Amino acid sequence: MSDKYMAKEISNNEILTAIKENQKAIKENSNTIKESQNAIAENQKEIKEMRADSQEILEAINAFSGETDKRFAKLENKVNSLPDKNYLDEKLSDLRGDLVVLTRKEDTKVKKLVKIMKKRKLLNDNEVKEIMSMEPFPQLSL
Numbered sequence: 001m002s003d004k005y006m007a008k009e010i011s012n013n014e015i016l017t018a019i020k021e022n023q024k025a026i027k028e029n030s031n032t033i034k035e036s037q038n039a040i041a042e043n044q045k046e047i048k049e050m051r052a053d054s055q056e057i058l059e060a061i062n063a064f065s066g067e068t069d070k071r072f073a074k075l076e077n078k079v080n081s082l083p084d085k086n087y088l089d090e091k092l093s094d095l096r097g098d099l100v101v102l103t104r105k106e107d108t109k110v111k112k113l114v115k116i117m118k119k120r121k122l123l124n125d126n127e128v129k130e131i132m133s134m135e136p137f138p139q140l141s142l
Contacts, residue, residue, distance in 0.1 A: 107137045 083091075114131050117123045123131070132139040 103136055 111132070114123065114128055118125075118128050
């Protein structure tokens with residue numbers, strides 16, 4: 001054989017060393033794969049736990065939102081049963097009119113009483129003018 005061919009030949013020791021290195025690398029890769037599989041299994045377990053927790057949270061939110069919907073429905077019914085502004089304005093106007101009528105009746109009584117007191121000479125003309133010029137319905141003298 002030629003020297004060139006001999007130089008390219010690999011010795012059995014070199015082949016054996018290469019095989020051992022490959023076996024070592026395969027073993028290390030196998031360990032890495034096992035660690036990765038364990039990590040994946042652990043992650044899957046955590047994901048299942050998270051899903052269970054999420055389901056519990058969703059159920060709690062659904063229960064809460066259901067109660068909240070009921071409360072809003074009650075409030076909406078109460079608000080809808082309240083009188084509107086036009087109704088209140090009308091009632092206030094009616095009340096004001098009633099108060100004016102009552103006050104006029106009282107004013108009529110006061111006028112009558114002042115006339116009686118003047119006739120009996122319990123009040124003089126100045127006192128009568130002063131009383132009659134008072135609110136709510138003053139009489140102006142001409």
